[in-house]
Amino acid sequence: GAGVSQSPRYKVAKRGQDVALRCDPISGHVSLFWYQQALGQGPEFLTYFQNEAQLDKSGLPSDRFFAERPEGSVSTLKIQRTQQEDSAVYLCASSLGVSSGNTIYFGEGSWLTVV
Amino acid sequence: GIQVEQSPPDLILQEGANSTLRCNFSDSVNNLQWFHQNPWGQLINLFYIPSGTKQNGRLSATTVATERYSLLYISSSQTTDSGVYFCAGDTGGFKTIFGAGTRLFVKA
Numbered sequence: 001g002a003g004v005s006q007s008p009r010y011k012v013a014k015r016g017q018d019v020a021l022r023c024d025p026i027s028g029h030v031s032l033f034w035y036q037q038a039l040g041q042g043p044e045f046l047t048y049f050q051n052e053a054q055l056d057k058s059g060l061p062s063d064r065f066f067a068e069r070p071e072g073s074v075s076t077l078k079i080q081r082t083q084q085e086d087s088a089v090y091l092c093a094s095s096l097g098v099s100s101g102n103t104i105y106f107g108e109g110s111w112l113t114v115v
Numbered sequence: 116g117i118q119v120e121q122s123p124p125d126l127i128l129q130e131g132a133n134s135t136l137r138c139n140f141s142d143s144v145n146n147l148q149w150f151h152q153n154p155w156g157q158l159i160n161l162f163y164i165p166s167g168t169k170q171n172g173r174l175s176a177t178t179v180a181t182e183r184y185s186l187l188y189i190s191s192s193q194t195t196d197s198g199v200y201f202c203a204g205d206t207g208g209f210k211t212i213f214g215a216g217t218r219l220f221v222k223a
Contacts, residue, residue, distance in 0.1 A: 031209070033209070033211075035213075040215075041215055041216075042119075042201050042203075042213030042214055042215050042216050043158070043201070043203075043213045044213070045210045045211060045212070048209040048210070055209065056208060056209055056210060058210065059210065089156060091158065093158075103148075103160050103163055104148070104160060104211070105160070106150075106157065106158035106159075106160075108155070108156055108157050109156050109157075111156075
C-alpha cells in the first residue's frame with residue numbers, strides 16, 4: 001500500500017477485555033516496529049520484527065502484551081485483560097531495510113481507551 | 116538506557132518567525148532522526164541526520180555527534196508547522212528512543 005495502515009483507528013474497551021490491533025506495513029518493508037504513546041509523551045518502543053522474526057520484545061510492558069507477524073507482512077498487537085493504564089495510542093511503523101539507519105514510516109495509530 | 120532531552124518543551128510563534136529546537140542525548144547515539152507529529156497524530160520523518168547538516172526547504176538540522184546534541188531550525192514558520200517535534204536515536208539495534216517532544220503552535 002501507499003503507507004502504513006492501522007486498524008481500528010479508535011477502540012474503546014472495557015477493563016478486562018482483550019483487544020487486537022492490526023498493522024499493514026508498506027509493501028516490501030522488512031522491518032516493523034510497534035510503539036506505545038501516552039498522552040503528552042513521546043513514543044515508547046514495544047517490539048521489533050524483521051520479516052516474521054521478533055528480534056526485540058524488550059519494550060512490551062507485561063505478559064499481557066503479545067505481538068506477531070506470522071507471514072512477515074501484516075502484524076497484530078494483542079493486549080489481554082486490558083487495564084486503564086493501557087490507554088494510549090499504539091503506533092506501528094515500517095522501514096525498507098534491516099539497518100536501523102533506514103527511514104521509518106509511521107501509521108496514524110490506533111487510539112485505545114480502556115474504561 | 117540513553118536519555119533524550121528536548122527543549123523548549125513548548126513554543127508559541129507568530130507566523131513568519133524563526134526558531135531553533137534542541138535535542139540533547141545522555142550518551143552517544145546512532146541514527147539520529149527528527150520527526151513531526153501533526154495535530155491528528157501522524158508522525159512524519161523530517162531528517163535522518165546522524166551527523167552534519169541537512170536542509171529541506173524551510174527546515175534544516177544539524178547534529179554534532181561528538182557533543183551529543185542536534186538542532187532543528189524552522190525558518191519563516193507557518194501555521195501548518197504546528198504540532199510536536201520529536202528527536203530520536205538508538206544505541207545500536209532497533210530500539211529507537213524518543214524524546215518527550217517540543218510542542219509548537221504557530222499563530223496566524
